[in-house]
Each structure stands twice: as structure tokens, then as C-alpha cells.
Amino acid sequence: MVNKIEQIIEENRHMYIKWLTDFCEIPSVAAQKRGMTEAVDYLDSLFERALETTPEKLETDGFPVVFAELPGKSDKILSFYNHYDVQPEDPVELWKTPAFQPDIREGKIFARGVADNKGNLIARVAALHAIKQAGEELPVAIKFIFEGEEEIGSLHLPAFARKYADKIRADGNVWEFGYRDADGALQVSLGVKGMLYVELSAQGASSDLHSAQAAIIESPAWKLIWALNSLKGQDEKVLIPGFYDDITPISELDQEMLKHYRFDEEETLNKLALDNFLLDLEGSELKEKHIFEPTCNICGIHSGYAGEGTKTVLPSQAKAKVDFRLVPGQDPDKILKQLRQHLDDQGFTDIGIQVTSAERAARTSPDAAIVEAMLNVVEKHSSTKPNIVPNTPGTGPMYDLCQALGIPSASFGVGNFESNTHAPNENINIEDYIDGIKMAAALVFEFGEKINSKGARYSDSIN
Numbered sequence: 001m002v003n004k005i006e007q008i009i010e011e012n013r014h015m016y017i018k019w020l021t022d023f024c025e026i027p028s029v030a031a032q033k034r035g036m037t038e039a040v041d042y043l044d045s046l047f048e049r050a051l052e053t054t055p056e057k058l059e060t061d062g063f064p065v066v067f068a069e070l071p072g073k074s075d076k077i078l079s080f081y082n083h084y085d086v087q088p089e090d091p092v093e094l095w096k097t098p099a100f101q102p103d104i105r106e107g108k109i110f111a112r113g114v115a116d117n118k119g120n121l122i123a124r125v126a127a128l129h130a131i132k133q134a135g136e137e138l139p140v141a142i143k144f145i146f147e148g149e150e151e152i153g154s155l156h157l158p159a160f161a162r163k164y165a166d167k168i169r170a171d172g173n174v175w176e177f178g179y180r181d182a183d184g185a186l187q188v189s190l191g192v193k194g195m196l197y198v199e200l201s202a203q204g205a206s207s208d209l210h211s212a213q214a215a216i217i218e219s220p221a222w223k224l225i226w227a228l229n230s231l232k233g234q235d236e237k238v239l240i241p242g243f244y245d246d247i248t249p250i251s252e253l254d255q256e257m258l259k260h261y262r263f264d265e266e267e268t269l270n271k272l273a274l275d276n277f278l279l280d281l282e283g284s285e286l287k288e289k290h291i292f293e294p295t296c297n298i299c300g301i302h303s304g305y306a307g308e309g310t311k312t313v314l315p316s317q318a319k320a321k322v323d324f325r326l327v328p329g330q331d332p333d334k335i336l337k338q339l340r341q342h343l344d345d346q347g348f349t350d351i352g353i354q355v356t357s358a359e360r361a362a363r364t365s366p367d368a369a370i371v372e373a374m375l376n377v378v379e380k381h382s383s384t385k386p387n388i389v390p391n392t393p394g395t396g397p398m399y400d401l402c403q404a405l406g407i408p409s410a411s412f413g414v415g416n417f418e419s420n421t422h423a424p425n426e427n428i429n430i431e432d433y434i435d436g437i438k439m440a441a442a443l444v445f446e447f448g449e450k451i452n453s454k455g456a457r458y459s460d461s462i463n
Helices: 002-011 013-024 036-051 114-133 157-163 211-215 220-229 252-260 265-272 283-292 332-345 369-381 430-454 458-462
Strands: 056-058 065-070 077-083 103-105 108-110 141-147 172-174 187-189 191-203 297-303 317-326 352-359 387-389 392-395 427-429
Touching (some): 002 013, 002 114, 002 430, 013 108, 013 430, 036 114, 077 430, 108 114, 108 430, 114 430, 172 369, 172 430, 187 369, 369 430, 427 430
Parallel strands (some): 187 387, 191 392
Antiparallel strands (some): 056 065, 065 141, 108 427, 191 317, 297 317
């Protein structure tokens, strides 16, 4: 049965590649509100062609969630979460070929969104198409949940998940991302960090002034810099009182997984043209900080004049975008209150805070059926043992869509360590894409075997 499905995938590889490149031609940039309707229309057409079904468009206060369900022979359910929105293509001048004109060269597909996240999305639809073409009955029901706002913080997904909790319930979920390490090993990630993303602002005079006035007029740029400086020390410790208080302690199982998590320090430093990591960390200390510790990062600062040449100006306002990556136990709403209190206590009561996104960290136990099935599939389809990541350092809405509803979730995918996600010349290897289709198809049957042998539905345990 598996060989038959893989043969069908090979026979249809050019069609599956075209499905992906056609999708990547659509500039579905949620941040700029362009191409989103076209992306939904494309998914409508694809589902009708590939799976002979028309997906529902579940409305949110933003862009809709594209939802489809395929029946299986048991009452168990496997869901696939992906997103159809992509990052803006800027800076366009650094792309070798236009971002929304997919180009195939050197065994790779180059396009904005091909790795994050359209490659994984199409691979999973293609996997179900291949199963259907093979005439195989699905061992479990399948649900597709494709949102359109992941790249802008999934602002409306928590409300969506609460409204449609029964509709999206499942016994296991395959999350949206996945990459290969430099040695070719597939990462299997069991969770994500959370996030609090804020914009801090300082206001000065009613308009920009000649810099000669700096002798008597307060500079909002300096005020913002001093406020930012109060957030973190040079030892990388966040200085907000209570910031670390609620972190869930690292368990023995976490420590055991960390030992087996492979992180190629030399390859990473070479790729980034760096001599060392932060604080000169290496080995287990580096991995622990990367995976299990929260962060406070300045994403960008804007104030006054930063163009070519000289302009002597005292800016009237200053803004900084700051993200806090959070770990299990930390509540972004509580961290926000602590941030406000800290700034007030430091004398920065007039520093404004605007929240852009807030998401909890999520992590799945390695003994969940979805994890066991995913690891088995990867081991059968790869010459290199999978690299199990307790949770990726990145962030996504996994908690609201999965763990809050009692749904275990894990991820693997078609990207690689040089996929340049969110950067110019984003790419995936064609063979990784085809392998991703094969593994997604195999996972459906492997998960069916695992979850049916485990008995009770996971979501039943919270009802």
C-alpha cells in the first residue's frame, strides 16, 4: 500500500510542483492586505481538483480560515494546521529572481512563501490526493485548518479557536513548519515558544525641532533608549521584576530530550559569518538557553533622520518594536502588566505601550501518538535519525489551537537550514518537497495505527 502511494506521488511529481509554484505566484501578504482573496480562491480550486471537496471559509474578524474535513473509517481525527499568508518580499533588490515569480534552479524552488508555509501546505494536500488516487480508505478522519494571518501574529485565531472548538477538535495535529539540519536530519519539533510583541513609544515636542534646541528640550529618542536600557542587562538577564517567576521548571524528560537535540554550532556560525554565540555559550548551556529560556529582543528602532548626509534635528517622537519570546508557564498578559509596572517604577510613565501580538508557549509530550507516529515515519524515510527539538525557539498560535483544547501537536516539513524564511531568495529543495508529500501520506496511516491502539480520544480527557 505504501509503495503504491509513493509510486503515485512520483508519477504526479510535476503536477504537485506546479500546484506549489502556481500558489507561490499569488502575493498573499496579509500585512499589506494583498493577494488574500486570490489565495483563498486558489485553495477552493485546489481542493475541488485534488480532493473533490469544497472547503468552508470560516469567518474571523480578519481573513478567513479555510477548513475542510475528509471522513475516515474510525472516529479518530488527524488535523493539519497551515497558513496561506506570507511575509512581504522586501528587500526586493536582494532577490536573484522576483519573489512572486517562482524559479526552479539547482534542484530548488525559489519563491516567497515556498518554505513558510506554502510548501508544507501543498505537500499535505498532495499527500491526501495520492492516497485518494491509490483507492485507499483513510484510517482516520482528516481536517485541514489553513489560516491567513499567521505572519501578522494570528490576531484572530484565539477567538476562532474558542468559537469553533468542537469543529477543530482532533486526536493529533501536524503543525505548519519543519526543516532539515545541515546534515540532512529532519527536525521533529514538539512545541513553540510564546510571545509578547509590543511597540514602545516616546513623545516630545509637537514637531521636530532644530537640534540646537536639545539644550533645553527633552529628547524622546534618549528617553526611549534609557527605557530600553532598563529592560535587560549585559548578562542577557531581563530586569523586569517577576519576569522569570512563573516559568515551568525543566523536567528530567526535558533534560533528556535536550541531550539528544543536535545543534551544529560550527555550521551555524559559519552560515552567519560569526565567531561565537551570545555570552560565548556552547554545548549544553547554549542548547538550554536556545530552547528553554525566554528572551527580550529589540526588533527595530525609529526616530528622527537616518538618511544619507546630515540633518541636525531633535526628533519629536521615537518608537521601538520589542518582542519577548516566552516559555511554558509565562502568561503574556501578566508579562505585559509587569512591563508597564516596571517602566512606571523606573520613571517612564509616559512611555506608551501598544501590543501587537500575544501568544502562550506550547509543548507536547513525546509519548503522544502524533509524536510517536511522526518519529516512526521520519526514521523509515530518512537515512539520518530525526533531530527531536523539545520546542522550536520560534512562535506560533499552537497553544490556542491545540494544547488549550487538549490536542497534542508536533511538526516536520519540507524546509532546510538554508531556506531563507522571511528573507530574500527563500527556497526549498525539490526532493525534500517530494519526500514531504510521501511522509505526510505515510503519517496518516502510522498515526491511525498509533491512535487506535492507544484507545481513548485525547480530547475526551478534558471534557
